Amino acid sequence: MLAAVLQIRAGTLQVLLWQRAQEPDSGRWALPGGRLGDDEDVEASVRRQLAEKVDVRDVTHVEQIAVFSAPHRVPDVRLVATAFLGLVPSDADPAVPPDTAWHPVARLPDTAFDHAEIIRDARDRLRAKLSYTNLGFALAPRVFTISALRELYVAALGHGVSATNLQRILTRRKLLVPTGGTALPGPSGGRPAAEFRFTDRALKVTDAFAVLRPPPGPGAAGCGVGDSPGGGTPIPVP
Amino acid sequence: MLAAVLQIRAGTLQVLLWQRAQEPDSGRWALPGGRLGDDEDVEASVRRQLAEKVDVRDVTHVEQIAVFSAPHRVPDVRLVATAFLGLVPSDADPAVPPDTAWHPVARLPDTAFDHAEIIRDARDRLRAKLSYTNLGFALAPRVFTISALRELYVAALGHGVSATNLQRILTRRKLLVPTGGTALPGPSGGRPAAEFRFTDRALKVTDAFAVLRPPPGPGAAGCGVGDSPGGGTPIPVP
């Protein structure tokens, strides 16, 4: 059970790490985690482990990344880890224990074991899902301006993003709605920005990202194991 | 370690199941699997387990689905399973042990434990990845006609697919190339179909499925942890 908790801090994608005090890999930075309890599943376990490091209420999204199980990924003992991605919105600043700190994903310190690889996978998962889900909600405050959201996307994706395009895509997908309010202009003036929020604060996959989709049938979909998800012709009868 | 091995058989998506002879859940059908060995990672372990059920050379793709860890998913013992998706091309017909058989995913028999849920997740993963990867290569024979490939997609996706559209999408993405040869016409005549094959027989994600993609910079990409994957402006300097 390991968690790569990511947050945009100071315009940079950062990960919460913990400095080991004991061998092996003493002094190196590791992901927070722990062992699976008897009466919990892996996700509950991760949330419990994280509660010791950060305020759980700040963690807006948790999802499995993969199992890491190379025979000697940790010296001396056989340890299989289920890795998770956790996200914290940019306006939260949870108190962390003295041995833990945030580090930019782009410039990691000496990391323990295979944790650098796990962090890379978590970052890649985040980047991919920003494209075809509403996962931005987990990085952003409840309400925000398009410029602020754009900076979050830039930090997470690692490349420039057009504010115009970002707004259009998210609103066309009905993921974004204006609150009606406006933010105060900056110290150098400028038109006050409109405030927005995400419509849902739970993961939702954009339906139209799938290619070869079924024709848009007029609703009426059962939900058995073999059914097609989005209506459409169940199968052309021969 | 559990594997949902899927194959299109007789125009239907089927899964390889194994009938339990012992309690618990005796008589019910279960996914093949086993325990992780000391000198292998989970993927190697799954391939080893599968070797007892089917010829490994027939398995064209294996990938992790998720960890299933509900406390009492298996009665009496605490068992955490890493679930896998395995794919077998439609032209293979591996010999299977007497207690195992293929079953249509749409009409499962009585399944053991939480295996029905795992099969559903595996099926959904396959369906999703058919959209934005070349994963079709794992379901299809080495060479095939568009009509044959269309039938595979129909069976896997559970809804109709246009042959024209399928061909255009796959060729535009450079996933499909004509072999030059043609197949024999059917008994009722008809124009002989051109034969095709997949360019790669390893998983490749379509690069352009990502939205908010970076501007197409003229190549030159480093590969550090913080780098952007596809070239493009690393970040607009403030």
Added chain:
DNA sequence: TCTGTTTTCGCCTGTTGGTCGAAAACAGGT
């Protein structure tokens, strides 16, 4: 009132997915 700044909106463009129908290429029967 004028200038500089930031946001917002509309317009244009190229690409892609989806559909349809005509043309091509075969087998079999007359």
Added chain:
DNA sequence: ACCTGTTTTCGACCAACAGGCGAAAACAGA
């Protein structure tokens, strides 16, 4: 040989969407 039925292939058309650009809107400060 010719016609019919069948299957495949290809081109044309349409709609939706991502991406980019510049003008207009709305503010602060001089």
